[in-house]
Amino acid sequence: MKRAFFTFIIIIIFILSNICFADSKNSVYVINVKGEVNPGMYYHIKNSINKAEDESADYILLEIDTFGGRVDSSVKISDLIVSSNIPTIAFINKKAESAGVLISISCDKIYMAKSSTIGSAEPVPNTEKNISYWTSQLKTVAEEKGRDPQIVASMADKDIKIEGLVDKGKLLNLTTNKAKEINFIDGVVSSRKDIYNDLNIKYVNEKKLEGNLYEKFSKFITLNYVSIILLSLGFVGMVIELITPGFGIGGIISILGFGLFFGGSVLGGNAGYFVFFVFFIGIIFLVLEAMAPGFGVFGMLGIGSIAFSIIMASNSLLQAFIYIVFAFTVTIITLVFAIKKLPKRKISKTLFLNTKLNKKEGFVSSKEKSKYLEKEGICISYLRPSGKVQIGEEVLDVISEGAFVEIGKKVKVIRVDGSKIVVREIKEG
Known part of the structure; x- marks a missing residue:
């Protein structure tokens, strides 16, 4: 009986000590910053930081491995990190290129894994206006976080020369050892555990924030190459629908392609729902043109409206130009292929x-x-x-x-x- 009583007391003490020990742990919320920096990544990081703040996390660690992406998304992410009241740590695990530079320097501490790199942050297109805006963003954040603004600016502007570090006409890209040598980072580590040891963070309770299905889907459809594919599918589906009787697979493909393309644009904050209105007005004009002989005003207005809607849905004029050229090229190739194949399937009467x-x-x-x-x-x-x-x-x-x-x-x-x-x-x- 006594033995059972003592065993019970020991179990109670063990449970209570574990509870107390758990409460004394430092909670670290880990956010993956991998792949293309785009609106989907912004929403994932925004929701993750909000969750960390709501649950009173002790630290936020961003594990970074990116070639970069959109400037506007990286600026928004930077603002989120800088304005957070929780200490932030950047762990560059392989690369922080382009937009990844701004995200990294926005954190309070920067650590790099061995054989990693940071730099090469020139904006695209590299016009004087874009470079001026981008370097000012980098320098402002660098100054706020106590890092050399000139070193950061030289990662984006080829005209900046730093003796012994980078020549004029080249972009600065730092290896792990070089970044440590010039005290640009806070340490070289092999894992997150090394970071916690270096910062003397004991009894760590890690919580990895992977993102929900909606965030992953948003990130996927806002990838640049996916947006181009969706727009191309929209036009190809429309051509298929026009050359086949009734409403079928072509119409479904077209609706899905255009819907996801413009939906991604709205998620990315490039345009509001007005862009849908302009696009569908263009479609209506083209339908009216198809009902009339020849090619005239309705056709020109239709093409113009669709092109304008794509411009509004894009991050820049250059991006819109790439989207339109690629999508139209794919559509023309598809149409030519269809013309060659249709006679063999006895459907050429739909076109000729x-x-x-x-x-x-x-x-x-x-x-x-x-x-x-x-x-x-x-x-x-x-x-x-x-x-x-x-x-x-x-x-x-x-x-x-x-x-x-x-x-x-x-x-x-x-x-x-x-x-x-x-x-x-x-x-x-």
């Missing part, structure tokens, strides 16, 4: 009119075409809006007044414009 220019095949001159006014016929191909109609024994190339008319539908000739015969579907009932 194969009537030969002789009376035997149904061809008549524009003067003779006026005789078809008010006459009725049957569609022998889809009208989208052009196609073929049989009137009596003759097969004619026509253009529908509406958008799309299916095979077998009755139509009536309502107008003859030169060589063009315009028909209207006869609604049954």
Whole structure:
């Protein structure tokens, strides 16, 4: 009985001591800063810092491994780190290039793993205006954190020369040993544990913040190469939808591509929902153009609206230009491929009119075409809006007044414009 009682007391003491010991631990919230710096990463870091502050963390450690990314996102991330009331530590584990430099120097302490690098932070495009803005951001944060602003600026501006460190015309990129030699960093470590030992942080309770599914998805769709792919899918899907009857896979691909592209732009803060409105206005103009013969004002307004919406959805004019050129190139290649393949699949009638220019095949001159006014016929191909109609024994190339008319539908000739015969579907009932 006594033995059981003493065992019970020991267990209680052990549990209480563990609780007290746990309370005395230093909580360190670890945030991964890996991959492209973009709006998705910003939201992940923002939510992580808010969580650390809400739960009264003792330290925030950002483990950095990035080639950089968007300047605007890195500036927002920097503001979050600098304004946090929790001590922050940057652990450069491999590389902190470009936008990663600003994120690193925003922290109170900087540690680097062996064989790591920091630097090469020239903005793209490297115009005088962009370099001036970017270097001022770097220098301001460096001064606030007690680091040499000139060293940081030389990572972004090739015109800055520092004797014995970097020549004019080159960007500064520091190795771990060099950064330690000039006292740019606080230490060289092999792991996070070494950092805690160096800062005399005992009894560490680490909490890794990986981000939720929404944050990961936001980061993915705002990657530059993913945005280009989404925009290209939008245009390719639209072309597929235009050359095939009814609403199908092309329309679904187009909606998903454009929706995710512009949705990523809204998440990134480049534009509001107004950009969707401008884009869909452009689509409406193109649909109206497709319903009319030739190419005119609606077509130009449609292309202009879509191009303008892409510019609004992009981080810069250069980025918008790259997006548009790449997407249009992919779309043209797809269209050319479709034109070559469609005849083999007997769908070429959706794009081409194969009537030969002789009376035997149904061809008549524009003067003779006026005789078809008010006459009725049957569609022998889809009208989208052009196609073929049989009137009596003759097969004619026509253009529908509406958008799309299916095979077998009755139509009536309502107008003859030169060589063009315009028909209207006869609604049954």
